[in-house]
Amino acid sequence: MASSTINEHMKQHTISMTVENHFGTLNRIAGLFAAKGYNIDSLTVGPTEDDAVSRMTIVTRGDDQIIEQILKQLHKLIDTIKVVDLTDDTFVDRELALVKVQCTPITRMEIMQISEIFRTKVVDVSPKTLTIEATGSQLKVDAIINMLKPFGIKELARTGRIAIKREFQGEV
Amino acid sequence: MRFRKETAGMRKVLRKSYNQQRQQLEITGYEIFVRCLAAEGVNVIFGYPGASIVGIHDVLYDIKTAKVKGMETEEDGMTSNKRRNNVMTPTKAYDNHQGKTMTGAEIFVRSLVEEGVDTLFGYPGGVVIGIYDVLHDLTHIKHILTRHEQGATHAAEGYSKATGRPGVVLVTSGPGATNAVTGIADAYMDSIPLVVFTGQVVTNLIGNDAFQEVDIVGITRPITKHNYLVKDINELANTIKAAFYIATTGRPGPVLVDLPKDVLAAKAVFEYPKTISLRSYNPVVEGNSKQIKKAAELLNEAKRPLLYVGGGVISSNASAEVRALADKLHAPVTTTLHGLGAYPEQSKLALGMLGMHGTWYSNMAVDQCDVLVAIGARFDDRVTGKVEAFAKNAKKIHIDIDPSAIGKNVPADVPIVGDVKRVVKQLLELVKPLDTKEWLKTIDGWKAEHPLRYKQDGSLRAQHVIHKLGEITDGDAIVVSDVGQSQMWTAQFFKWKHPRTQITSGGLGTMGFSLPAAMGAAFGRKDLPIICISGDGGFQMNIQEMATIKHNKLPLKIFIMNNGFLGMVRQWQELFWKKRYSNTRITSPDFVKLAESYGIRGMRVTSPAEVESTIKIALKYNEGPILVEFVVAPEENVYPMIPAGQTVNEIMDSPEPLEQNHATHKTMIHAKG
Numbered sequence: 001m002a003s004s005t006i007n008e009h010m011k012q013h014t015i016s017m018t019v020e021n022h023f024g025t026l027n028r029i030a031g032l033f034a035a036k037g038y039n040i041d042s043l044t045v046g047p048t049e050d051d052a053v054s055r056m057t058i059v060t061r062g063d064d065q066i067i068e069q070i071l072k073q074l075h076k077l078i079d080t081i082k083v084v085d086l087t088d089d090t091f092v093d094r095e096l097a098l099v100k101v102q103c104t105p106i107t108r109m110e111i112m113q114i115s116e117i118f119r120t121k122v123v124d125v126s127p128k129t130l131t132i133e134a135t136g137s138q139l140k141v142d143a144i145i146n147m148l149k150p151f152g153i154k155e156l157a158r159t160g161r162i163a164i165k166r167e168f169q170g171e172v
Numbered sequence: 173m174r175f176r177k178e179t180a181g182m183r184k185v186l187r188k189s190y191n192q193q194r195q196q197l198e199i200t201g202y203e204i205f206v207r208c209l210a211a212e213g214v215n216v217i218f219g220y221p222g223a224s225i226v227g228i229h230d231v232l233y234d235i236k237t238a239k240v241k242g243m244e245t246e247e248d249g250m251t252s253n254k255r256r257n258n259v260m261t262p263t264k265a266y267d268n269h270q271g272k273t274m275t276g277a278e279i280f281v282r283s284l285v286e287e288g289v290d291t292l293f294g295y296p297g298g299v300v301i302g303i304y305d306v307l308h309d310l311t312h313i314k315h316i317l318t319r320h321e322q323g324a325t326h327a328a329e330g331y332s333k334a335t336g337r338p339g340v341v342l343v344t345s346g347p348g349a350t351n352a353v354t355g356i357a358d359a360y361m362d363s364i365p366l367v368v369f370t371g372q373v374v375t376n377l378i379g380n381d382a383f384q385e386v387d388i389v390g391i392t393r394p395i396t397k398h399n400y401l402v403k404d405i406n407e408l409a410n411t412i413k414a415a416f417y418i419a420t421t422g423r424p425g426p427v428l429v430d431l432p433k434d435v436l437a438a439k440a441v442f443e444y445p446k447t448i449s450l451r452s453y454n455p456v457v458e459g460n461s462k463q464i465k466k467a468a469e470l471l472n473e474a475k476r477p478l479l480y481v482g483g484g485v486i487s488s489n490a491s492a493e494v495r496a497l498a499d500k501l502h503a504p505v506t507t508t509l510h511g512l513g514a515y516p517e518q519s520k521l522a523l524g525m526l527g528m529h530g531t532w533y534s535n536m537a538v539d540q541c542d543v544l545v546a547i548g549a550r551f552d553d554r555v556t557g558k559v560e561a562f563a564k565n566a567k568k569i570h571i572d573i574d575p576s577a578i579g580k581n582v583p584a585d586v587p588i589v590g591d592v593k594r595v596v597k598q599l600l601e602l603v604k605p606l607d608t609k610e611w612l613k614t615i616d617g618w619k620a621e622h623p624l625r626y627k628q629d630g631s632l633r634a635q636h637v638i639h640k641l642g643e644i645t646d647g648d649a650i651v652v653s654d655v656g657q658s659q660m661w662t663a664q665f666f667k668w669k670h671p672r673t674q675i676t677s678g679g680l681g682t683m684g685f686s687l688p689a690a691m692g693a694a695f696g697r698k699d700l701p702i703i704c705i706s707g708d709g710g711f712q713m714n715i716q717e718m719a720t721i722k723h724n725k726l727p728l729k730i731f732i733m734n735n736g737f738l739g740m741v742r743q744w745q746e747l748f749w750k751k752r753y754s755n756t757r758i759t760s761p762d763f764v765k766l767a768e769s770y771g772i773r774g775m776r777v778t779s780p781a782e783v784e785s786t787i788k789i790a791l792k793y794n795e796g797p798i799l800v801e802f803v804v805a806p807e808e809n810v811y812p813m814i815p816a817g818q819t820v821n822e823i824m825d826s827p828e829p830l831e832q833n834h835a836t837h838k839t840m841i842h843a844k845g
Contacts, residue, residue, distance in 0.1 A: 020452050023401065028393060035394050065579070072576035078398040078418060081452045 010061040012041065013087045014163050015071065020079040021047070021054045028077055029056065038062065038070055042160025053081065057093075057162045086163055093163035097134045097141045098123070102152035111151060118144045129154060202227035220683075221741045221755050223816075230745070233754035269442055276405050276436035277302035280369070283412040285312045286444040289340050291331060291695050292316065293324040297344020298384060299371035299433040316695060316724065319716035321348050323688040325355020326714065329364045330692030333675045334650055334702075336489065338365040338420050339692065345371040346384030349430075350391070354682055356426045357395040361679025362510065363487060365424035367415050368396075374434040375403055389430050397425030405438040413448045422455030423574040424487055455573060459590030459598060467569045467586045468602035470543055476611045477503040478541035480526065483510025483678070484548015484572060490593035491515065491671040494547060497600050502608040504615055506534040508549050509663055512674040517667055518647070523615070524624070527555040529660040532622035532812045532825050537615055538563050539820045546570045548592040551581040552679070553816070561819040571595050622812075624664050625828050632780050634661050634733040634804045640783050641703065641731075642667035644791065649673065650693055650702045654686035654710035657739035660810045662705050673700065684713025687730065691717055694726040701729060701791055708734040708760045718770045721797045729790045730772075730799040732763055735806045743809045747824075767799040775800045 019025050026045055033040050041059040048055045060070060067085065074083045086093075103111055108130065115122055115132050118140065124131035134144045138161060145156070199207075205228055209217065221229045269282055280303055284292065292315045296304045307315050318324040321343045328339025339359075343352050349370040359366045373382040389401045398418050400411050408431075415427040471477060479501075485494050491514045498505045498521050505515045506523040515522055523534035538544065544566040549555070556562040559581055570577075570584035571592055578587040588595055626635040638661050641649075647669030653662040653676040668674055675693060677685035690704035711732050721728055742756040767774030773793065777786050777800060790798050811826035 023403075024389065024393070027390070031393055065583075069576065069580060076574070076576050078450070078453050 010063055010066075011087070012059060012061045013067050013070075013085055014091065014093060014161060015058045015060065015074070015083060015085050016091075016163055016165070017056050017058070017074060017083040018048065018053050018081040019056060019077075020081065021052050022079050025054070025079045026056075028079065029058075029074065032073055032077065033060075033070075036069070036073060038066065044160040044162050046162070055162075057160065059161050084165070086165055090166040091163050092166055093137060093161050094135055095138050095141045095159055095161050097145065097156065097158040099132045099134065099145060099148055099153060100124075100155040101130050101132065101148045102128060102154055103130050104128075107151055111148065114144070114147050118147075120144060200227065200231075202231045206231045219755070221738060223741060223744060226741055226744050226749060229741075229754040229756075230749045230752055233752045270444060271441060273439055273441050275302065275306075276408055276431070276438050276440070277306045279405070279408050279440065279442050280412070280431065280436065281306045281310050281313065282442055283409050283444055284340065285310070287412070287416050289313055289338075292340050292342055293318055293327045293331070293692065294342035295321050295324060295344065295348060297346075297348045297371060299345045299373060300342060300348075300369075300431070300436070302433070302436045303342065303371075303431075314695075315342075316720065318688065318691075318720050320714065321351035322354050322684070323691075323714050323717045323720065325352045325366065325368065326358070326682070326685050326688035327692030327695070327717075327720075328366050328368075329355060329359050329362075329685075330652060330675055330689030331696040332359075332364050332366065332692075333689070334672055334693035335696035336487075336672065337696070338367055338416060338424075341366060341368040343368070343370055344384065345373055345388070346386045348384075349386055349388040353391060353395070354680075356392055356428065358677050358680040358682045358685065359426040360395045360397070362677065363424050363483065364426065365419040366426035367412075367419050368426060368428045370428060370430050371436075372401065372430045372432040375432045376434075378432065388428065392428050395426070396428050397423075399428040399430070401430040402432070402435050405435050405440040408435065408440070409442065409444050410448070413445050414450065417448050417450075418453065422453075423484075423572075423577075456575070456589050457573070457591040457594060459571070459588045459595035461598070463586055463588045464595060464598050465602060467545070467571075467588060468599055470567055470569060470586060471501065471545070471599075471603050472606070474501075474503075474543035474606060475608075476540060476542045477501055477606060477608065478537050478544050478566070479503050479505045479515075480508070480538070480544055480546045480549055481505055481511040481514050482508040482547065482549025484592050485511060485514040486548075486671045488548060488573070488592040489671070490548070490596055493593055493596040493600065497596055497603070500600060501603055501606050502612070503545075503606065504537055504608075504612065506530070506537060507668075508552070508555055509676060509678045510674070511549065512663060512668045513671045516647075516669045518669065521612075525663050527552075528557065528814050528816070529664065529810050529812065530555075531624060531664070532823060533615055533618035535812070535814065535820045535823060536618050539565070540614070541566045544568050546572070546584075547596065548572060550574075550577045553581070556581060557814050558817055558819045561821075621830070622825050623830075625826050625830070626808075627828050628780075630780065631805045632778060632783070632802060633808055634658055634735070634802065635665050635808075636780055637731065637733065637777075637783055637787075637802050637804070638662050638665040638705065641787055644784065644787050645701065645703075647673070648700060650675065650690075650697060650700050652676065652686050652690035652693055652702065652704045654704075654706040655681045655683045655740075656707050656710060657735075657743065657808070657810050658705055658707040658710070658733045660740075661733075664810075683710040686710060687714050687721075688717045690728055690730070691721050691724075691726060694721075694728055695724075702727070703729045703731060705731045705733065707739060708732060708736065708763075709738045709758055711763075712758075712760065715766075718767070718772060718797075722770045722772050725796045727794060728797045729793075730767075730797060731790075732799065732801045733804050734760060734763065734801050735804050735808065736760075737806055739808070740810070742807070746807070746809065747813075748815070763799060763801040772796065773798045776803065777801070778803045 043058050045056045111130050120132050120134040123133045134141050292313050324341050328341045332339035370388050373385045389399050402408050402411050415429050419427040504521045504523050506526040524531040526534040544563045567585045569586040571588045575589045578584050647667040650673045653659040686704045686706045694702045738756040764774035764776050813824045
């Protein structure tokens with residue numbers, strides 16, 4: 001019943017999970033999504049404060065029934081320590097992009113101004129290119145990439161989303 | 173389906189060979205598939221039909237460019253006469269070797285002893301030779317040498333199903349491991365606790381395409397509950413402990429442990445942990461008491477309750493609790509294929525199996541009930557048919573130890589995650605006896621109008637054989653069935669009485685399961701006669717285990733229902749593919765002579781008159797295995813039948829008129845009250 005057709009109406013969910021840092025764990029999780037036909041928008045994995053534990057942030061989409069199955073199936077994996085769907089919680093999320101833009105002596109300043117407005121950094125300069133490091137929400141990263149497109153993007157490297165739950169939610 | 177709508181991969185192939193025709197053709201995917209093969213120059217296909225590809229075989233019936241060879245077995249026997257089949261004769265006494273330094277092979281064997289393993293099914297090979305050397309001396313484990321690794325895994329499944337203990341398998345790397353894959357997948361689908369040990373090439377050769385190397389951990393990742401590659405000898409004992417713990421707790425399932433040759437040869441101090449806890453694995457066993465209370469409230473208001481009992485009841489040893497619940501509620505009970513035996517069919521409340529080939533009245537009861545209690549069952553598509561229409565009038569209570577099984581196919585009104593035995597026990601205290609007289613009367617009416625029945629025209633029919641077997645044994649037997657028509661008739665017509673007496677391949681539907689599984693059951697259980705019921709097709713899929721059975725003098729009763737067809741696929745062809753019997757007619761050896769060549773007694777039955785006396789002879793025969801071939805009517809169908817994906821409204825009952833038939837055991841039971 002869990003159909004996996006990519007549907008525009010399906011809500012995007014950000015799932016944060018901690019897993020045992022074992023051989024093959026990433027493969028198990030990627031394999032689960034492939035075998036069950038679930039959609040992955042992005043998947044990031046990295047170390048945590050504990051060497052033996054990795055954190056994965058998975059951005060996926062589906063209706064409530066599919067998301068419930070995804071959470072249950074992820075939890076069912078023996079190496080999974082904790083799975084949280086952050087979507088309905090308040091959380092901080094970031095993406096990182098490195099954008100190599102073509103420039104001429106004339107456009108260079110303009111690009112640097114755009115970069116400044118977005119509070120991104122220029123991390124590399126050459127006679128014909130500028131490389132910009134952008135971090136922020138997916139929307140912000142999308143926005144700067146769109147702004148830079150007219151100049152000609154030579155190369156683009158972009159991470160998936162990482163996210164963490166906000167702790168302080170009391171009244172000020 | 174339009175040609176153009178096919179998948180990208182298919183289209184790519186098609187574009188090459190059918191560029192011009194593409195625009196006009198409007199043909200089925202089955203035909204596209206066959207035409208692609210023809211275009212690729214394929215002229216021989218080795219295969220075996222099945223329900224999901226019956227359409228392809230239908231196309232092959234016509235297309236002459238591709239000759240189809242219907243091979244009788246797709247497994248390569250790999251048996252070698254050079255290897256002596258020996259159940260190891262123990263010579264050395266076992267003492268506690270904890271704290272001593274020893275090889276990995278020795279640690280492995282001693283770990284199994286610590287786990288209480290008494291039977292190990294396996295096949296030796298290059299990288300596990302060290303383990304076999306240890307087994308040669310060690311007293312406590314009986315190693316059963318099967319004739320094929322698939323036989324070993326199915327035997328371990330049969331052993332586990334019959335005894336409730338985990339089945340343990342040891343095979344070598346490469347082909348040894350891949351041959352075990354079908355049994356592992358089967359155990360995964362049917363939640364059977366297996367621990368499968370595979371040999372692996374030395375660690376520094378892993379990934380080098382070494383001789384007999386295969387990435388078995390990668391291959392079995394989606395069909396095991398969990399799997400391990402042991403890279404460090406100091407991890408060996410802990411990993412074995414974890415493997416047994418994971419396989420047998422929560423929702424049981426197979427766990428694979430891959431053992432490189434150098435790890436087995438290395439030395440370490442043997443320390444087997446007494447207990448283990450994994451922070452990432454803590455199955456929930458206690459049901460939520462609020463949910464249980466909700467379920468009880470729902471049940472106490474029910475007018476037409478129905479218990480839908482699955483294999484989880486048997487694996488959690490909860491038959492007694494379920495029986496008590498049914499009796500207290502006066503609620504009728506229908507069981508899945510794997511639930512058979514969880515509730516005695518001698519009871520007036522029993523409805524037999526539900527689903528595609530379930531009884532007419534159980535499917536009606538599902539449709540009409542107002543509260544459905546699913547206990548250790550997973551709403552499989554062979555049970556539900558069209559999910560939207562399944563039990564559409566009922567509130568659903570779903571009790572299962574696996575949270576992901578709940579709400580997967582059918583949404584539950586009251587989900588309860590927990591061990592079935594504990595949950596049902598708690599539920600039992602909260603429910604009140606119900607007045608279900610009207611409901612039971614309605615069901616009794618259905619039972620009288622639509623009993624299980626079959627044609628009795630003087631020719632021999634499998635239903636008759638199984639019906640008689642049920643009568644003669646009175647349900648006091650372990651019956652291991654194969655897959656297909658003989659399996660469904662066994663499920664329908666045998667008189668199920670005890671848990672752990674019904675063994676079959678349900679989820680995966682593995683032909684060739686019955687013979688090795690019955691063999692495994694026979695190693696675990698001596699208290700009841702063990703009967704293997706197979707078709708002529710399925711029997712030939714693991715026929716090589718006849719040698720293992722003979723060698724170990726197992727008192728198996730092997731019944732072959734020979735109809736000269738792959739009967740279930742033939743039935744689909746008859747009903748849905750205009751009787752075009754593409755690749756379902758099969759030939760067999762002379763089974764009696766075959767048995768005799770193995771040194772097994774063989775008998776043949778061709779008329780209904782001989783059935784009773786022959787079954788009695790087989791049951792009394794005590795000098796080892798006996799094989800009986802029943803030459804049954806070639807074109808017989810399993811009824812009732814709800815075609816795949818359809819609803820109870822489309823149920824096809826047996827075309828046999830009611831009055832011409834003798835009542836089957838189930839209606840007779842009913843008549844007796």
